[in-house]
Amino acid sequence: MAFDRSIKIAPSILAADFANFGAECAAVEAQGADWVHVDVMDGHFVPNITFGPATCAAIRPHIKGVMDVHLMIAPVDPYIEAFAQSGADVITAHLEAGPHIHRTLQAIRGAGAKAGLALNPGTGLGDMAHLLDMVDLVCVMTVNPGFGGQKFIDLSAKIRDLRAMIGDRPIHIEIDGGVTPITAPLVAEAGADVLVAGSAVFKGGSVCDPAPYGANIAAIRAAAEAAQS
Ligand code: DX5
Ligand code: ZN
Numbered sequence: 001m002a003f004d005r006s007i008k009i010a011p012s013i014l015a016a017d018f019a020n021f022g023a024e025c026a027a028v029e030a031q032g033a034d035w036v037h038v039d040v041m042d043g044h045f046v047p048n049i050t051f052g053p054a055t056c057a058a059i060r061p062h063i064k065g066v067m068d069v070h071l072m073i074a075p076v077d078p079y080i081e082a083f084a085q086s087g088a089d090v091i092t093a094h095l096e097a098g099p100h101i102h103r104t105l106q107a108i109r110g111a112g113a114k115a116g117l118a119l120n121p122g123t124g125l126g127d128m129a130h131l132l133d134m135v136d137l138v139c140v141m142t143v144n145p146g147f148g149g150q151k152f153i154d155l156s157a158k159i160r161d162l163r164a165m166i167g168d169r170p171i172h173i174e175i176d177g178g179v180t181p182i183t184a185p186l187v188a189e190a191g192a193d194v195l196v197a198g199s200a201v202f203k204g205g206s207v208c209d210p211a212p213y214g215a216n217i218a219a220i221r222a223a224a225e226a227a228q229s
Pocket of ligand 1: 012146147178197198
């Protein structure tokens with residue numbers, strides 16, 4: 001995974017056909033996705049349940065590029081090794097998921113994955129200064145995590161401040177929640193480079209008719225690239 005700040009579109013398979021994850025991953029990649037975003041929810045940290053490391057391992061052979069695993073679970077630490085073993089390239093944990101985020105980030109890198117740190121919309125950047133040298137990605141949630149298809153929360157000022165804090169460090173800024181061709185320019189202009197999109201990518205298409213995925217990805221990318229700072 002070479003680092004660059006070009007716009008990367010990461011479809012969230014939370015909006016895919018759950019009975020067809022393998023084919024859905026292959027379809028979005030064939031239609032231009034850069035990364036595949038995999039949302040793991042536990043019904044405890046967030047009020048929804050998806051799946052665990054066995055499903056990630058089953059999906060992995062169907063993804064040629066980056067598998068970006070977003071853990072919305074608490075506790076996190078007991079499961080890091082299993083998600084790393086499942087073939088995740090990036091493992092993102094939430095700052096709010098427990099009292100020992102420093103240990104969690106160490107464990108993710110120790111397991112051989114890139115370390116991501118996610119922040120809920122209500123969480124400030126105050127603690128970030130102590131963690132920046134431990135992360136490869138910061139995920140700014142622009143919805144409260146748990147469900148796809150929610151309304152985008154405009155956190156442009158927070159993204160801009162984070163971008164300034166990061167400086168020249170090779171750290172991706174990922175945006176997750178409510179990303180569409182309308183909202184993508186706001187976050188790209190503020191400094192984001194990885195845009196997660198669930199409903200806005202999968203709407204109108206299917207594994208039998210994947211062309212809409214390509215059109216949706218292209219529309220988000222074009223809008224973001226035109227605005228990227
Ligand atoms: C929300 C998830 C997101 C979600 C995005 O908890 O982390 O990845 O699937 O879905 P959309 O793009 O529909 O807001
Ligand atoms: Zn996510």
